[in-house]
Amino acid sequence: MKQSISYKFTIVLLIIGFMVAVQYNSMKQPEIRDTRDIWAIRQELAEEKKLHSELLSEIRELDRTLSTYQSMNEQNTGKALSETVDKLRQRAGITDRTGPGIVIDVKPSPESIAYGIPITSIAPDLLTRFVNEVNRFKGIDMEIDGKRYSILSSIREINGWTTVNGLNVSTPPFKIKIVSSTISESEKLYNYLLASSIHDDFYLDNLILDISKPVKDVVIHGMAEKYENLYLEELPKGE
Known part of the structure; x- marks a missing residue:
């Protein structure tokens, strides 16, 4: 009877010891940190801000074009559309x-x-x-x-x-x-x-x-x- 109790007690202690070891190991390992210096981070931030600014500029340009179409009559709208096509052709590299x-x-x-x-x-x-x-x-x-x-x-x-x-x-x-x-x-x-x-x-x-x-x-x-x-x-x- 005593041997059975001692055997079970030993198993419980092993389980508790294993759990403590796992918990200690997880707390001991440091979190993954960003090791880049401040200038590298600032450079990446500057690139993201530049991209954001370019996207905003394109949105404003599209809003202006849409507003122009909405405020014109049929004849002027055709002229504005023709100018937009010319800009797109230039952007696509079709024109000199x-x-x-x-x-x-x-x-x-x-x-x-x-x-x-x-x-x-x-x-x-x-x-x-x-x-x-x-x-x-x-x-x-x-x-x-x-x-x-x-x-x-x-x-x-x-x-x-x-x-x-x-x-x-x-x-x-x-x-x-x-x-x-x-x-x-x-x-x-x-x-x-x-x-x-x-x-x-x-x-x-x-x-x-x-x-x-x-x-x-x-x-x-x-x-x-x-x-x-x-x-x-x-x-x-x-x-």
Whole structure:
């Protein structure tokens, strides 16, 4: 009888000891903490605020467009709609654009030329990183090796060649043209690119960026591809 009681008491003590050990271990392990410094957190916060500001600007622009349509008669509404279509065509990169901007020459580095290192097509991920750097600035239009880059564009590797909109990008040297809304914005972009670490990324691929100073008139061409309306139809008048 005593052995049975002692056996049960031992089992209870083992269970209690196990539970205490688990509780102690869970209290001992620290919570996962954010180990980033204050500047990294401030940088992320600044990016989120910038995105929030851009979204608010787009909402205000859409509200103004809607208000314009509602306040106009039928004839003026058609004119406003036509102007909106023109803006969308420009944003999609279908139309030509001339304005203040910079021209960038993507060239082989002097060392690669001196040592006879062969230069192949620019890597698609490198070109994408450059585009992402430039897209920090809003209201710009870009042309890469004569190919218009817009919100509809894509950078891919096809059969070993880097392409923009499905068209091969030439083996360096080639030019990248960027047009901004004002000469002041072009100067900001120019200074930003001069100090950007993107130069190191290009240099690792035996390439350099030769960035010209901002000029008043840079011409970039619209996309060669034409977009057709496949689904919308104009209703007869009176319907």
